[in-house]
Amino acid sequence: MNRVPSGVKGLDELVEGGFPEGRSILVTGGCGTGKTILCTQYIFNGAEKYNEPGIYVTLDERPELIRQDMLRFGWDLAKLEDKNLLQIIDGSLAKIGMPSEEEFSMPAAGFDLDRLLLEIMRTAKRIGAKRLVIDSIPALGFNFNSENEVRNAILKLSYMLMRIGVTTLMTTESSLENMSNYGKYGIEEYVTDGVVVLHYMGIGTRSNRTLHIRKMRATKHSEDLHPIEITDKGVVVHRVEKEYEEI
Ligand SMILES: Nc1ncnc2c1ncn2[C@@H]1O[C@H](COP(=O)(O)OP(=O)(O)O)[C@@H](O)[C@H]1O
Numbered sequence: 001m002n003r004v005p006s007g008v009k010g011l012d013e014l015v016e017g018g019f020p021e022g023r024s025i026l027v028t029g030g031c032g033t034g035k036t037i038l039c040t041q042y043i044f045n046g047a048e049k050y051n052e053p054g055i056y057v058t059l060d061e062r063p064e065l066i067r068q069d070m071l072r073f074g075w076d077l078a079k080l081e082d083k084n085l086l087q088i089i090d091g092s093l094a095k096i097g098m099p100s101e102e103e104f105s106m107p108a109a110g111f112d113l114d115r116l117l118l119e120i121m122r123t124a125k126r127i128g129a130k131r132l133v134i135d136s137i138p139a140l141g142f143n144f145n146s147e148n149e150v151r152n153a154i155l156k157l158s159y160m161l162m163r164i165g166v167t168t169l170m171t172t173e174s175s176l177e178n179m180s181n182y183g184k185y186g187i188e189e190y191v192t193d194g195v196v197v198l199h200y201m202g203i204g205t206r207s208n209r210t211l212h213i214r215k216m217r218a219t220k221h222s223e224d225l226h227p228i229e230i231t232d233k234g235v236v237v238h239r240v241e242k243e244y245e246e247i
């Protein structure tokens with residue numbers, strides 16, 4: 001089994017060196033928990049450290065803002081785009097029916113799963129992509145009538161992505177109020193190969209962020225709740241102190 005390391009400090013050793021190749025992993029958490037930062041870090045490191053081209057499909061945020069925000073962490077996405085090591089696909093405007101000025105975007109009309117897959121396939125072929133991020137699943141704006149339709153759509157997505165040969169992080173929203181589900185639709189966790197959960201208790205001067213691996217098929221993984229920090233180099237995952245374990 002080949003591993004796809006995130007390059008995120010402290011994370012890869014929690015999953016035997018990296019995510020299982022070709023699989024789709026859900027990154028879930030409330031707003032501001034660091035999903036977009038973590039996913040960008042995965043794509044940036046892939047291109048920069050491991051020479052693996054990546055695709056970032058953004059549905060929540062406009063590409064120009066992501067490029068700008070990520071410079072704070074020293075991640076020059078535009079430079080990677082110039083070198084064909086990264087392609088950002090803009091779905092942020094298509095989903096509200098507006099045309100995008102980005103070179104690569106979803107058409108304003110007819111935004112759907114098949115179109116998205118086609119665009120991903122074309123792009124993957126063009127740059128030889130090994131990594132993919134879809135940020136976020138709820139923003140795909142699926143008009144599902146039943147859980148079954150959501151399940152089928154995500155299964156189809158994961159299956160096609162595996163055939164394309166990319167290792168995917170997809171984000172979804174979960175809330176503290178609904179702790180029994182790890183995704184917006186309540187079923188994403190069952191149809192993806194792994195689930196990484198981010199938490200943020202954003203109160204007080206000591207920020208209280210954690211990460212835990214809820215599930216990861218095909219590998220052993222840490223079962224602990226790990227403290228994390230968002231630093232000026234991005235997300236850093238810490239080990240659980242011995243003291244915590246003995247309490
Ligand atoms: N430069 C930074 N240093 C430290 N924390 C930051 C920095 N930039 C953003 N953050 C934190 O990250 C949060 C945004 O993370 P993001 O990945 O966009 O969240 P999500 O995608 O889960 O909504 C902000 O609300 C803030 O708390």
Ligand SMILES: [Mg+2]
Pocket residue numbers: 035036060135
């Ligand atoms: Mg986000």
